[in-house]
Amino acid sequence: xxxxxxxAETVSTYDRCLEMSIQDxxxxxxxLKLEGVGPINAINLYIALGCADIGTFSRGRxxxxxxxxxxxxxxxxxxxxxxxxxxGSKNNILRSQLITGAMAEVRHIKNKEAKTKxxxxxxxxxxxxxxxxxxxxxxxxxxxxxxAMLTKGTEYKAELLTV
Numbered sequence: 208x209x210x211x212x213x214x215a216e217t218v219s220t221y222d223r224c225l226e227m228s229i230q231d232x233x234x235x236x237x238x239l240k241l242e243g244v245g246p247i248n249a250i251n252l253y254i255a256l257g258c259a260d261i262g263t264f265s266r267g268r269x270x271x272x273x274x275x276x277x278x279x280x281x282x283x284x285x286x287x288x289x290x291x292x293x294x295g296s297k298n299n300i301l302r303s304q305l306i307t308g309a310m311a312e313v314r315h316i317k318n319k320e321a322k323t324k325x326x327x328x329x330x331x332x333x334x335x336x337x338x339x340x341x342x343x344x345x346x347x348x349x350x351x352x353x354x355a356m357l358t359k360g361t362e363y364k365a366e367l368l369t370v
Contacts, residue, residue, distance in 0.1 A: 225250070237356055240363040241349050242325070243308030251301045252353050267351035275302040276347040292343055302346070309345035313338050323365040 225246050229235045238249040256270055257263040264270040271277045275298060278289040292302075313333060321327040325348075332341040356363060 234357055237362060238353055241352060242365075243305065243310075243312040243345060243349060244353075245308060248301075248304050248308055251304065252350070253357075255298055255301055256350075256354055256357055264354065267354040270354040271347050271350040274298050274305070274350055276305065276343060276350055305346040305349060306342050309342040309349065310338065312345060313342045325365050 228250060229239070229246055232250075232253065235246075235249045235253050238244055238252055239246065244252065255274055264273065268277060275294070276292055278292055281288045281290055313329065316326055316329055317333055317338070321330050329341060329345060332344055336344075352363065355361070
């Protein structure tokens with residue numbers, strides 16, 4: 208029992224450190240408003256996208272591909288086919304965390320009425336492709352949205368997202 212209380216105190220100490228880190232970075236506070244992004248994902252996403260040096264990526268797809276949530280392209284003879292997501296990214300932990308957060312959002316949205324364009328898009332994708340594919344697509348969209356938010360310095364507005 209003593210070990211359990213010691214571990215609980217350690218976890219709460221780390222939680223407080225995490226909250227203080229998020230309060231120090233307004234960009235991380237903005238990222239918390241995205242669907243499926245919690246405190247750990249917000250900080251990891253902020254670090255992966257280059258913190259203040261957003262010039263690492265020229266567009267959102269590049270950032271998403273670096274994290275590993277874009278489908279692999281197979282092109283030949285002018286025809287482009289999209290495959291599965293690449294498993295060879297350097298950031299496997301962030302990819303799995305984002306997909307896990309997106310999966311929680313998919314389960315949450317699945318049985319409720321859609322209120323935004325993004326929720327309508329996600330519900331139709333769930334019906335067409337299933338939960339896991341929709342979760343990966345939502346993680347991809349989350350990374351691209353986070354990249355746009357950090358480069359333009361804007362707040363997250365779900366109603367303005369395109370279908």
